[in-house]
Amino acid sequence: MLPRILCCSLxxxxxxxTSAAAQARFAGHGDYPAGFAPVSIAIADLNRDQIQDLVxxxxxxxxxxxxLGNADGTFQSPRPISLGTNASPRCVVTxxxxxxxxxxxxxxxxxxxxVSILLGNGDGTFQMSLSVPVGVTPSSIGVADFxxxxxxxxxxxxxxxxxxxxxxxxxxGTFVPRQTVMTDAAPASVxxxxxxxxxxxxxxxxxxxxxxxxxxxxxGDGTFQASGTIATGGTAIWxxxxxxxxxxxxPDLVxxxNGSDRVSVLVGRGDGTFQAARFPGRCRxxxxxxxxxxx
Numbered sequence: 001m002l003p004r005i006l007c008c009s010l011x012x013x014x015x016x017x018t019s020a021a022a023q024a025r026f027a028g029h030g031d032y033p034a035g036f037a038p039v040s041i042a043i044a045d046l047n048r049d050q051i052q053d054l055v056x057x058x059x060x061x062x063x064x065x066x067x068l069g070n071a072d073g074t075f076q077s078p079r080p081i082s083l084g085t086n087a088s089p090r091c092v093v094t095x096x097x098x099x100x101x102x103x104x105x106x107x108x109x110x111x112x113x114x115v116s117i118l119l120g121n122g123d124g125t126f127q128m129s130l131s132v133p134v135g136v137t138p139s140s141i142g143v144a145d146f147x148x149x150x151x152x153x154x155x156x157x158x159x160x161x162x163x164x165x166x167x168x169x170x171x172x173g174t175f176v177p178r179q180t181v182m183t184d185a186a187p188a189s190v191x192x193x194x195x196x197x198x199x200x201x202x203x204x205x206x207x208x209x210x211x212x213x214x215x216x217x218x219x220g221d222g223t224f225q226a227s228g229t230i231a232t233g234g235t236a237i238w239x240x241x242x243x244x245x246x247x248x249x250x251p252d253l254v255x256x257x258n259g260s261d262r263v264s265v266l267v268g269r270g271d272g273t274f275q276a277a278r279f280p281g282r283c284r285x286x287x288x289x290x291x292x293x294x295x
Contacts, residue, residue: 030075032054032075032077033077034065035056035064035078036058036059036061040056040057040090041055041056042092042093044094044103046094046120047123047124048102048122051071052069054067054075055094057089057091058080062082062087063081064083064092065080066081068124079125083116084129087109087114089108089110090110090139091107091141092105092107093141094106097152097173098119098171099151099171100122102121104126104173105120106118106141106143107141108134108156109131109138110159110160112131113134113137113158114131114133114138115154115156115167116131116132117129117131117175119173130173132167132175134165134167135161135180136158136160137159137160137161138156138158138165139158139187140188141154141156141190142154142190142192142203143192146166146178147178147220148220150171151169151170153167153169153175153222154166155167155190156190157183157189158187159186162183162207162209164187164205164224165180166180166181166224178223179222181203181226182226183214184205184209184212184229189205189238189239190203190206190240191203191204191206193242193253194218195215196227197250197251197270200218200219201218202216202217202218202272203216203218204216204253205240206237206240207237208236208237208238211231211233211236212229213230213266214229214230215227215230215272215274227272227273228272232255232257233264234260234262235257236258236260237257237258237264238256238258240254240255241253241255245265246267248267248270249270250267252266253265253266264277266278
């Protein structure tokens with residue numbers, strides 16, 4: 001499951017569908033305490049009661065906070081799990097890393113330059129974390145099967161070393177390095193998506209220091225080949241997501257540009273290349289550059 005990320009606060013709403021316009025709105029919200037400075041959140045059923053739970057990465061507490069869901073859309077008090085001194089977690093994702101049917105956690109520890117793997121007990125608690133070394137200042141994690149063995153693997157964007165660490169899962173909760181991929185400056189976010197529709201998972205990486213998106217095509221064996229770099233014309237890209245936003249069957253990319261107050265949409269052609277960036281979000285008068293694929 002891909003993580004859903006909120007920064008600084010946790011908001012929970014009740015989705016209400018309108019009739020004619022087929023739109024959605026949120027009726028009210030509930031605020032729940034987490035640890036100090038939560039920066040990422042994941043949603044999964046952590047205790048196997050068919051109710052969605054929350055877990056936040058609390059960067060200034062060196063911990064993650066587990067909030068079990070109630071049947072009415074509310075959540076219980078947070079249960080903190082320490083990740084060790086100087087962990088400074090930046091991202092948390094979920095997956096079944098040991099294939100026992102229980103949700104596990106992977107946390108990018110930016111201060112320790114590791115990924116913490118916490119295997120779930122199936123009741124909302126977790127075993128002692130296992131640390132896997134990665135690059136400098138890991139900030140984002142993507143989960144998928146990169147080598148076709150039906151075991152979850154990880155791709156970790158390391159903002160401090162301008163790399164992505166590819167870790168292959170052993171199916172028992174352990175991970176081994178497979179490849180280190182060089183990116184543009186300060187990769188802050190990684191999205192897992194099959195951009196060229198060959199049934200092999202690829203990577204799209206948002207580089208906050210160079211305002212570009214790097215695309216890496218998966219080879220199906222856990223390795224990746226650089227495909228190209230998309231210059232978005234922004235100033236500080238901090239996040240990238242993938243989906244078919246125009247309904248043509250080909251994956252597209254959407255990036256959040258913190259410096260230009262806008263989101264950029266790059267429409268995919270289905271072969272791993274993308275059209276020039278479009279800016280449907282808020283845009284300052286001076287912005288207007290377009291993205292292009294540089295090879």
